[in-house]
Amino acid sequence: MLTGPARALFMDEISTGLDSSSTFEIVKYIRQLVHVMNETVMISLLQPPPETYNLFDDIILLSEGYIVYHGPRDNILDFFEAAGFRCPERKGVADFLQEVTSKKDQQQYWYLDQQQYRHVSVPEFAQRFKSFHVGQQMLKELQIPFDKSKTHPAALTTNKYGQSSWESIKTVLSREQLLMKRNSFIYIFKVTQLIILGLMAMTVFLRTKMPYGHISDGGKFFGALTFSLITVLFNGFAELQLTIKMLPTFYKQRDFLFFPPWTFALVTIILRIPVSLMESAVWVVLTYYVMGFAPAPGRFFRQLLAFFGTHQMAMGLFRFLGAVLKSMVVANTFGMFVMLLIFIFGGFIIPRGDIRPWWIWAYWSSPMMYSQNAISVNEFLSSRWANTNTEASIKASTVGEAILKSKGLFTGDWGFWISMGAILGFTILFNILYILALTYLSAQTQFQTRRMRM
DSSP states (O other): OTTSSOSEEEEEOTTTTOOHHHHHHHHHHHHHHHHHHTOEEEEEOSSOOHHHHTTOSEEEEEETTEEEEEEEGGGHHHHHHHTTBOOOTTSOHHHHHHHHTOTTTGGGGBOOTTSOOOOOOHHHHHHHHHHSHHHHHHHHHHHSOOOGGGSOTTSSOOSSSSSOHHHHHHHHHHHHHHHHHHTHHHHHHHHHHHHHHHHHHHHHSOGGGOOOSSGGGHHHHHHHHHHHHHHHHHHTTHHHHHHHHHHHHHHHHHHTTSSOHHHHHHHHHHHHHHHHHHHHHHHHHHHHHHHTOOOOHHHHHHHHHHHHHHHHHHHHHHHHHHHHHOOHHHHHHHHHHHHHHHHHTSSSSSOGGGSOGGGHHHHHTOHHHHHHHHHHHHHHTSGGGOSBOOOTTSOOSBHHHHHHHHTTOOOSTHHHHHHHHHHHHHHHHHHHHHHHHHHHSOSSOHHHHHHHHO
């Protein structure tokens, strides 16, 4: 709570459930904060231990709705001595202050032996305080009209957040890096899973069993590319669960103005980039040459770029869905529904030429379609697929172009860069929607609210 922008804190019975040592340490730290940062803190405590009581600068003693005393801690015993009551040496001052205003316990603190004890009521104490020098000084200060121009700049909070945007980014970045180290098992498990799937794919689509150069050979390569694409897409699905898991903590910190929501979202996006690059590289390094894709180094790195962009897009999509749906049950169900829509119109199950005109907009709206185009154009426009096309039913000069045309894909090298631009656009769009969801959506879903009302 102290990391927020507030310069005045009001704390009600913060020692409840704590031992005296913990209470002392907390109040000691708050006292240091007050003196260093020039802040104001008001704390209400019931029967604080002597060492904790001695940490306070000023004391406000309330009883029966009256302010009995309000001023420096050093003067409060003098005030009660002037009224005929003295705190014993071995008595805790806090306990004395609670009992001296009580009709039942007051008499034991009467020390004027020459005078007969008489009960001093709480209203009388409050009236005596007005004539006490501390009370008179306070009345003089209150009589001076408030001049806003002379107010100290730190007296009121003028900023929404306690830190600048850059400082917030550095703070959140440091914390998220630490959390990633603590949760390193998740990322190790994902890489291990990719390695196992890669080994399986390498034995299914083995280079020695993958002839090339003819239209009939394109089916196996197209299937290998699609399997790799699906693997990369599903590898981003874990972002859905990670996002939903962190939401309760995020909403609590967002509502208490710990940091701007966009700084948290931006840091999450940035920190996932090296992870995404590593996972994409693991898959491409393991499978590219063993499966027998075009051996040119440029083709290798272009496929790596396509899978990296696809993985970034998938992570952005699932982050956005997690931030909107907020429930694992709903997110898993709706997330699979979204994946099915992406697959149906991704260009693999139904080629572009077989899609009905009224659904063609869904084809052009599917991120998987652009990823499929990028990796297919990269492979089938290589020199080894440049044999003359002998298929009369397909108007294309080379075998590679004929394969692409039969699948309804782009047939020029420009198709790779158009597809990469579209993937980048989808990535930016999903991440912007993710930032907006974290910024403006409430913490509770409608499902959770309905369940609480029942």
